Amino acid sequence: MRSWSILFPDLEGLEGFLCSKGRPSIPETLDPWLEPPFVDAASGRLKGLFKERLLPEKLERAYFGVEFCQRLIPDGDSLRKAISLVREARLSFSFVTPPVTDSGIEELRSRFTLLERESGCSNGIEVVVNDWGTLRLLRKEFPGLQPVFGRMMNKMIRDPRVTPYYATSKAPPDGLLAVQQSSLSNPAFQRALLEWGVGRHEFDNLIQGLRLEPDGASALSVYIPYGYVATGRVCMPGSFGLPKALKFTEYMGCQKECQSYTLRLRNTESPFTNRDLELIQRGNTIFYPHTLAMLEAVLEGESSSAVDRIVYQPNLPM
């Protein structure tokens, strides 16, 4: 049985969703990146199969936080309020965390202390981990919090320029399988993660398709309708407005330009057959929107019968 979760990177989005007239409902309006079969191009409203599958009564959990930038880790007040809102809506809570430097580890330590206090009042608080150091911190200091292996921890190729060519009938079967599976197919890796208390693994929905083999012990999640291609500490939009010599470093501050601007990327002069490819950059991260075929593959369970949770991102997750 599959459940749905919904991800909001900030309190504003979460509040808007949970505080709308009684019980939660799935947002109707999306960023206009998805293909017309799922979204009415004129109104931006969901339709068809996608809407049928996004049933509010199957919604079990809210994800809160950002995976891609430690500057966007929610402060303690926002986190406390988010937990309270989610609890009132009778949903479970997952706190999403990014890769971090040592200063980010200190911030997370403070948030985890808060989460652990709250975990007595809320069942099944999860922490979505995207950093080995964060996983160690949880194991050593916060054993009451449930770590989940975030989608940044699996390193499967997500290059939209080339992966469409991989999933063809010409591909050697073992080669294709190698880009459709992850480290999780390795029993030694599965055993170690279970020993460390990690029972759930999260994945991006991939252009070349997912062929996840259930190990019988791990639960699997897939994020829709956006995947990420690349991210890093150097943030091009975050350097906007800085003196030129100080731009494009990992340590300069930003004005959170990701909250104000989004960039559309195309390569209309590409010498290859991918001139229609359109990617999205928000902050330090490049995203790809899912196609109809990719969404169908997940919704119809082709990727794996072991996927028991869909994480729905109503907007770009930054």
Next chain:
Amino acid sequence: MRILAPLSQVREVEVLSRCGADEFYTGVMPQEWIDRFSAAVWTNRRGPLTANFSRVSDLRQAVRIAHELGKEVFVAFNAPYYTSRQLDLLVPIIEDLLGEVDADGLIISDLGLMLVLKERGVRKPLIVSTLAVAHNVESVLFFREIGARRVILPRQLSLSEIAAIRSRIPDMEIEAFILNDTCVFEEGHCHTQHNVPGMESFCYTPWDYEVLSNGGLRSVDGDLERSWIAHLEDYREWLWYCKDCGYSMTIRGLTNGACGLCAIHRLHQAGIDVLKIVGRESSIDRKAKSVVVVRRVLDMVLSGATEDEAQGEARRLRDTPDLCDSGYMCYYRDVLAGGIRIKVRHEPSKVDAER
């Protein structure tokens, strides 16, 4: 402090040793792997063509020569991940490399591979690849507990962050990047095919950008649009620096591009063990010249030169003051806080910052 040099041909061992390399890293892409998984699926982060030994016998010879010269050779198996089917083929190859070929250790990103090798009793050193993104003390400790001897820190750390990790973990080898081939994104969080023949790297693809404001996702216009166009021009210029300054070189044949020579003094003071020169796929000339300049500055530092003296020598060796002054060529731009004047490359009349 040692210099780690890239290797992909037997003859490079003696040449680079004479230039001053202390140890080597390389890769191998056996034909049986290509036959099974295709050349599009790699055994390590670099493609199969010029970055790897294709024959184990050649690698064996390179290791033998290196050992005669008293140097170690580490083999990179730092593909971002391996599936169980890949490991079925790979693990016997690795065991042969560590046994009969006598390679001195492995550079690994995938935790699953590390765990398999530990389970099988591998005792030779495991080095954590930069692709594992160990960029905090907790993550370095995590890999130490797995049994790693050394960690290669990610590129996108500042000197002070590197020094802080070193100071809190004194009993593990720490390696830092020093020359050539930087990354626009964090390499371990970039899930693109690194170099597809005939296709630019993802980050250097000439994207057309359209800037939208999040409220309503409308294109920006007016002064805001002009500011963004200028910003995107700056970005393209930075990419040009990242891309080895348009694959250019100095009149003395030293490749332009990502450089940490000015930071060697501080990296040494911080107690960093190994300086990594990037570029297994490069020509022997490029590798040799890279080793020579790093050796020269490191030797000055080791013999007691001040930071100013070492930086002065680094800039003299580079012989590209305009490129250096931009700051965009620096692996560790925070080294410029020492007082180097930063200029703008195409606008010499303007000074963006003076720190």
